[in-house]
Amino acid sequence: MATNCKDYDFRQIEPHWQSFWEERKSFRADNSSAKPKYYVLDMFPYPSGAGLHIGHPEGYTATDIIARYKRAKGFNVLHPIGWDAFGLPAEQHAVKTGTHPATNTAANITNFKRQIKALGFSYDWEREFATTDPDYFRWTQWIFLQLFSRGLAYVDERPVWWCPELRTVLANEEIVDGKSEVGGFPVERRNLRQWVLRITAYAERLLSDLKDVDWPDSTKRMQEAWIGRSEGAEILFALEDAKLGTLKIFTTRPDTLFGCTYMVLAPEHPLVEALTTVDHRAAVDVYKKKAAAKSDLERTDLAKDKSGVFSGSYAINPVNGARVPIWIADYVLMGYGTGAIMAVPAHDERDFEFAQKYSLPIPRVIAGPAGDEKLPYTGDGTLINSPGYDGLAWPDAKKKITNELAARDIGKATVNYKLRDWLFSRQRYWGEPFPIVWVDESDYAKAKAARSNTLPENPVTFAEGGKKLFALPLPSGALPLQLPDVQSYLPSGTGESPLANVPDWLEIWLNYETGAALPASQPKPAGDAWLRGRRETNTMPQWAGSCWYYLRFLDPKNPDAFASPEALKYWGVPDLYVGGAEHAVLHLLYARFWHKVLFDLGAVPQAEPFTKLFHQGIILGEDGEKMSKSRGNVVSPDAIIASHGTDTLRLYLMFLGPLEAMKPWSMKQIEGVFRFLQKVWRECVTAEGGVNPKISADAAEPTELTKLLHETIKKVGDDIEALRFNTAISQMMIFTNALQKAPVASRATVLAFVQLLAPFAPHLTEELWERLGEKPSVQNAPWPKFDPTRLTATEVKLVFQVDGKHRGDQLVPVGLTQDQAMEIARANPRVAPFLAGRSIRRVVFVPGKILNVVTQ
RNA sequence: GCCCGGGUGGCGAAAUGGUAGACGCUGGGGACUUAAAAUCCCCUGACCGCAAGGUCGUGCGGGUUCGAGCCCCGCCCCGGGCACCA
Secondary structure, three states, X not given: OOOOOOOOOHHHHHHHHHHHHHHHOOOOOOOOOOOOEEEEEEOOOOOOOOOOOOHHHHHHHHHHHHHHHHHHOOOEEEOOOOEOOOOHHHHHHHHHHOOOHHHHHHHXXXXXHHHXXXXXXXXXXXXXXXXXXXXXXXXXXXXXXXXXXXXXXXXXXXXXXXXXXXXXXXXXXXXXXXXXXXXXOEOEXXXXXXXXXXXXXXXXXXXXXXXXXXXXXXXXXXXXXXXXXXXXXXXXXXXXXXXXXXEEEEEOOHHHHHHOOEEEEOOOOOOHHHHOOHHHHHHHHHXXXXXXXXXXXXXXXXXXXXXXXXXXXXXXXXXXXXXXXXEEEOOOOOOOOOOEEEEOHHHOHHHHHHHHHOXXXXXXXXXXXXXXXXXXXXXXOEEOOOOOOOOOEHHHHHHHHHHXXXXXXXXXXXXXXXXXXXXXXXXXXXXXXXXXXXXXXXXXXXXXXXXXXXXXOOOOEEEEOOEEEEEEEOOHHHOOOOOOOOOOOOOOOOOOOHHHHOHHHHEEEEEOOOOOEEEXXXXXXXXXXXXXEEEOOOEOOOHHHHOOHHHHOOOOOOOOOOOOHHHHHHHOXXXXXXXXXXXXXXXXXXXXXXXXXXXXOOOOOOOOOOOEEEOOOOEEOOOOOEOOXXXXXXXXXXXXXHHXXXXXXXXXXXXXXXXXXXXXXXHHHHHHHHHHHHHHHHHHEOOOOOEOOOEEOOOOXXXXXXXXXXXXXHHHHHHHHOOOHHHHHHHHHHHHHHHHHOOOEEHHHHHHHHHHHXXXXXXXXXXXXXXXXXXXXXXXXXXXXXXXHHHOOOEEEEEEEEOOEEEEEEEEEOOOOHHHHHHXXXXXXXXXXXXXXXXXXXXXXXXXXXXXXXXX
16 A cells, blocks of 8 residues: 655655565565576675764665666565674773673664665565674684684784783774874784684685686775785805805895895894894894884884894805895895895895995896986896896796706795785684684594594694693584673783683583583583683684675575575575775685685585675765764764655765765755656656546657657666666656656556666655556566667767868768768758868768768 | 876766767746745856857877877876885
């Protein structure tokens, strides 16, 4: 039943149809269907306390239009939503108020859900879940165990930000100007035990498989740059003091070996100690200390002014036996390559700058184009001053020298990546606990005998207090491992998470066969399978839950697997993934990594998770600035829904400009789309609420209107497919203007138009559809088809140009020859004067478009 | 510094190498109304002209082409990403 309002009363219409959809579960996606499937996904929202901001509905409206359009096109559409609900803000709130983060998270989800429902999106709410649901994170933990057993997870001491005042570990984004964001306290680097995932093992595939996905080029390039593959060679330099062994360096330019005049070690390099001679020890120690105190940020800030100290030692250049001084400088990073380089100042900007500062020789070994004598020279060229190789093009020399070094067993071609392994743990409460128990060596050996298939080839170990501990995973049957309740959400003073403060959860008797656990404070249970263990106190980062949620949507209630093989086969991966460009690297790279691991396990059928990706742009405030509370330019979806309705909001968000563009909000412009919807209403419904009498089944509407309808069907369909919603809306406005001018219109025409508008303004169109006498709902009607024969005109406007200048135009029959067109041009009173008395040099004729007469 | 993306009316924006400014907003004029709102009609890039019409015009300077907002070269400005990766 439609409402009975007389004018366009969105306050009645929108809630009415929202409950209609809700009651009928109109958007439920069936896991078995003969229809082709279409999976369209929004990036997982974090339910923050601030509620929805206007950027959320922008992307969500786009995917909702696609979802509704694809349903009308006969697809079985999966359009789900859920909550990325672990995370820092809830934990900070808990620290402040003492309430459990779950309480706050649940309240935020309720609010987000209310807001999202008010926008009328066609989500399948039966598939909703949150990453904090034990039924969900059970599988997050399960996937971690798969990574663990394949040797892709390990433990290492890593430097993290520690704030002594707050007694907590802080994420990078919580540090502002070297101080804690909260309170402005000093922070320091501290080495803490961390879980690390071996994403670098997938570097090559993460890079090469980018060619198979339909993503924005900029995003692909960002991932490529992040992975940062470079081909070069590792070369061993003998040390002058032979008993110290050799020095291994990485270079991408082995061809410049003859130009190497010094070596540089990172201050943290293990050989620094041994290579520093007595005379230089004091200076080196001071330098090392200074470098260690610098944060990454400071180290890069000071990049402009290079610094270093001489170690006092020398290496021997393997190609010419030259004695090369070894320097220590922090422009070389321990984390990349081998932490040591051969410096070739003539052909590297950084080495050049350094060599100039410390007056080191800068011999040229690559010749550029004649006359280009400027150094450093990093361009193409041939070798000089390199006995035995002079005249070779550098890429050839690179191969030749690498091969010769390899033959002498002092070098080999290698590939290096900038990509680092993924620091996967947080010293926090509000995250997935690791399903890991630390045990001693003999207990590990015992468990290994029974559970070898769940353990990595090489055990994950960690030395603490002189004891070597072994990481024993819980059996998957014991998942989920839930978070215990804690007294305080502050971390323990040692830098461990608050979980370290719960002795009965932490110190346990573990049954290694079942995963059952009892507090260690109780007597050891009977049976051989019980071990003494301490649980892992780290929790997983927020990325973990968002790494695989798109798979759980396929089969969210499945108790036996993260998704059934049937569901995985039928739905596959999202056909379209829409979200902000801020996730271009981290989320999208991490999810690809996990997906590939699952693919290697045979757990998912395809190697890439997101075949087509699109980034919506940012919506700025009316002042053209980024929306923010402090600027006071924030637009709330709630307020717009109250004042103009969600159909107007949706339509306006899409009409603003191209989806991918950054664009300012405007309260004046929204009136335009509101007027458009009111006009559509008036064309269909009289002031008394009846059907507009100009609409009838047998109306002899103008043929131009019919033609325009078919053009509109085509354009709106094409534009939706290409996510060009702004021009689709323009076209519908053009049609509505024509409809208004037409004295009569056929019911079929009006109905087809209502259908075109339905994905954009679903509430209004449901109402009109029923008022026009159709059975609800417009969502069930198949998408209108355009008739190509209606699109062909018999007459077209031909533009006349003389010497490239527009001199007139005229309607002409289609299929004109050039000669006929010339004749018409000569006869055209506007064109003729420009042709009079000129000789024609050339005529360019594009049928149906243009006739350009080129004169002398 | 390097890598991307973008500069079009008063504003948001349209334009397979083929009439630049569709559509919308704003502004001006008119119709309807006792009046207002709403609605409808006309105009709305700049300059010249009574008009017909003409000239100029897509950040700047060149180029290719019968024809360039679109392609090429060199600049300027704005936005985003990366940050000594050997």
